[in-house]
Amino acid sequence: MKFMKLKRAVAINDISCIGKCSLTVALPIISALGIECAVLPTAVLSAHTAFDGFTFCDLTSQIKPVSEHWSKRGEEFDTIYSGYLGSLTQIELVADFIKTFKGDDTKVIIDPVLGDHGRLYANFTEDFPKEMRKLCKMADVITPNLTEASLLLSREYVGEGYTEDYIKELLCELASLGSKKIVLTGVSFDEKRLGVACYDCEKGEYTYYPGERIESMFHGTGDVWASTFAGAYTKGYEFTKAAQLATDFTVKCIKATLDDKENHWYGVKFELCLKDLM
Numbered sequence: 667m668k669f670m671k672l673k674r675a676v677a678i679n680d681i682s683c684i685g686k687c688s689l690t691v692a693l694p695i696i697s698a699l700g701i702e703c704a705v706l707p708t709a710v711l712s713a714h715t716a717f718d719g720f721t722f723c724d725l726t727s728q729i730k731p732v733s734e735h736w737s738k739r740g741e742e743f744d745t746i747y748s749g750y751l752g753s754l755t756q757i758e759l760v761a762d763f764i765k766t767f768k769g770d771d772t773k774v775i776i777d778p779v780l781g782d783h784g785r786l787y788a789n790f791t792e793d794f795p796k797e798m799r800k801l802c803k804m805a806d807v808i809t810p811n812l813t814e815a816s817l818l819l820s821r822e823y824v825g826e827g828y829t830e831d832y833i834k835e836l837l838c839e840l841a842s843l844g845s846k847k848i849v850l851t852g853v854s855f856d857e858k859r860l861g862v863a864c865y866d867c868e869k870g871e872y873t874y875y876p877g878e879r880i881e882s883m884f885h886g887t888g889d890v891w892a893s894t895f896a897g898a899y900t901k902g903y904e905f906t907k908a909a910q911l912a913t914d915f916t917v918k919c920i921k922a923t924l925d926d927k928e929n930h931w932y933g934v935k936f937e938l939c940l941k942d943l944m
């Protein structure tokens with residue numbers, strides 16, 4: 667009998683129960699792209715960290731037993747995609763997970779979630795970016811924004827007024843961290859465009875994709891972008907094409923939220939756009 671074998675990704679990320687980021691974004695988006703999405707939750711938060719008074723339940727102790735169960739069963743993944751990690755120990759555990767589950771054809775996508783707008787996220791310590799470099803070394807693709815790039819490279823953050831040569835220099839330095847491909851997100855050379863700069867380290871190929879710039883800020887758009895990229899790349903899209911799809915989809919989700927931006931500051935209405943991915 668003929669059957670359709672689904673590709674399978676595992677998303678390693680937290681569950682922010684309210685707030686539309688991390689796993690509550692990764693699961694629907696990756697599923698909408700026709701990829702089975704297993705999850706390895708790293709923490710449960712009542713809401714993401716931009717909400718006052720959020721609770722945080724660390725799930726570090728669960729990572730190893732879950733991995734061991736999967737390993738015993740011989741479970742396999744086409745893609746390992748990691749995002750927000752809550753501690754230095756979790757970075758170590760994710761590195762072990764990759765060593766255990768990375769097969770010859772497994773794609774490892776590391777979104778080195780560290781910060782935004784030039785600042786490290788609230789509950790990360792100064793030594794966190796250095797540890798994150800170890801995961802970047804194991805990645806096929808890393809997807810930092812400009813803040814994360816500067817934190818990973820211990821460089822001063824430059825958020826605007828930079829040149830394309832500066833972006834290429836950042837990509838070259840990021841390449842030295844050891845991943846095969848890099849997508850630098852949130853890159854802009856003019857007021858109308860905000861896009862992604864891609865570098866294939868093996869081919870030495872640089873491309874820039876200028877997305878549409880929308881003058882509004884919502885939380886979780888980095889996760890919408892990375893989840894769309896992870897789903898599309900798993901599906902077999904070439905890496906710059908997956909980056910373009912993710913950019914256009916994120917813009918669409920932001921546009922779908924603009925009518926209600928005061929109430930919806932915490933995330934984008936990606937639900938209205940999922941049909942476009944199917």
Ligand code: PXL
Binds near residue numbers: 687750885
């Ligand atoms: O979107 C990144 C992210 C993921 N998970 C949690 C966060 C954030 C960003 O602030 O707080 C818990």
